[in-house]
Amino acid sequence: MEGVVNSDIIIIILATGIRLATPYLLAALGEMFVQRSGVYNLGVEGIMMMGAFAGFYATLQLGSPLLGIVISLVIGALMGLLMALVSVTFKAEQGISGIGLYMFGWGLSGLLFRLYVGGITSVEGLKAIKIPFLSNIPFFGPVLFDHNGLVYTAFLLVPLTGFILFKTSWGLNVRAVGNKPEAADTLGVSVVRIRYQCLIVGGMLAALAGAFLTIGQANMYADNITAGRGFIAIALVYFGRWSPWGILLGSLLFSLADSFQSMVQVLGINFPYELAVILPYMVTIIALAISYGRVWAPAALGKPFQRGTRG
């Protein structure tokens, strides 16, 4: 069976890369809205952990991954609401409150797991849905059309969020609030409300990313299951220059490099393992370094809004 054909290997690398990109894509698209509205939420990792636990636990108890997704979205919205309360209403320093939210999510998810589950348990997670006809196309079929529902959701969200952000009045408001909150405020756009909405949407997508890990990938829960993916998602928002297509590019680049290096290791190609595991990070940093000149960012990013003052 050693004679695996080369195109098969390429299919595995690409299909795996697409699967791996999903949590980054979900969390980063959510964080994109948050940052576009002028808030950076460093608590994505903590929200992901809560979403991962909520999705897992609901699936375990209710026997349905779909309900798991619903519950994790609710938990994500609550976590986003908490961040909004702290950083928008009470105007706490965003970096610190984000880290606080991260530690809160980590601690609480671990505690809940210990209290209500207590040991390694597995669940029946989401099943792959083969898209009829499309999945039969040679090469592209297995790469693109043989994944679970959350993978399709994540990729469909790219054009959808792009449309919302750039073609709807709500998206315009989000961008205005993140760039010139005073101006938006003068024109009657509620800065606070828009930021709340963005943080809640961001929280829901981060939680969905977490749920994807527990019920769409591992089909189990363990402490610290996100293993830093939330922070990578935040980095990908910067990489993608706050645009859905940029984020898609970054997520794919990172995940394909990851999937590629796994295969290189598995096939025993003579390549130092240390280099292999950092390859995704290296590729991303290099691409970031050479591909962009002047950096644009939402002008009001990180600045709490106070009516009547500048920034």
Add this chain to the structure above:
Amino acid sequence: MKKRILALLLAALTLLTLSGCGTKPTAQSAPAPEAPKVEKIRIALVLPATVDDLAWGQSMVEGLKAVQKTMGADKVEVAISEKLGNAVDAGSAIRQYATQGYDIILAHGSQYQSVLTEITKDFPKTTFAYGTGFATQPNVFAYDPQAQEGGYLLGMLAAMTTKSGIVGIVGPVESGDAVKYNYGVQQGVLKGKADVKTRTAYTGSFNDIVGAGNLAKTQMSAGADILTGSSQQAVGALRAVAETKDKYWLSTDMDQSSIAPDHVLAAQVYNWEKVVTKIIELRKKGTLGGQVLTLGFADGTIDLKYNAKLADKIPAAAKAAVEQAKQDIISGKLKVELPKK
């Protein structure tokens, strides 16, 4: 002002949740409010991961439970702190246990070696033990499981059982115990059947169960039908194997068949009860440390466990050869090589 209060609140809340999952004496220890006369051994365990990781940490926890059961819950008190992967946090927990007068403190990870050297001199009457490691002090034991021995036997078993001719290793970080175990597996596979290939890959993490699962999927899609791997992330790989028909897993540190009874063929099991009992006995005789305690097949501190449910999946010849090799390891006839540094 509001801001500051809120920040404090959030911090307090965080601490609360974090401490909630931190130190807690196990419920098994006798209530014994004053209990004066009975001479009680107090053991504290510091873990890098969790008590229920189904691997390194849990194997030690179960060993301690067994010690408690054998010696009597009123004779042995056990306290456990988990999730102390960070050496600084572990250090303060270890110092705290020593200050509280625990007799034996087990720092269950090779990463604790340097932290221990800073603490142990201040508590000359306390026995410390850590592992995997070699460096000892008068009051520090080091323990060293010969992971390559079980790896060798499991490798042989895999080579003589595989149908695809490919055995896949899902490794954590290429260092220490993992390398030792993997090197054993590689040698065992070669011995078992020369034309079977071992494919070794690492995730670069000890606790990324999602990453381990994905690496296992890649291993399987590239042809491996029997997989193995060490560390607490291994359950992620095992779960991926358990979802795939006709793919099997060999576990190490402890028997993981409980979560995948139809996919775990066999396991290398550490018998910590014997190791801890030995430490207790040495301490009673006045030896507080200074020895390297080796775990191996010879004294039964490592054992090989088969999954009875899957007995028909292992060819009789394979089992016989593995059992023979095990006897050779015990008698000293067979030495499994360690990786060259």
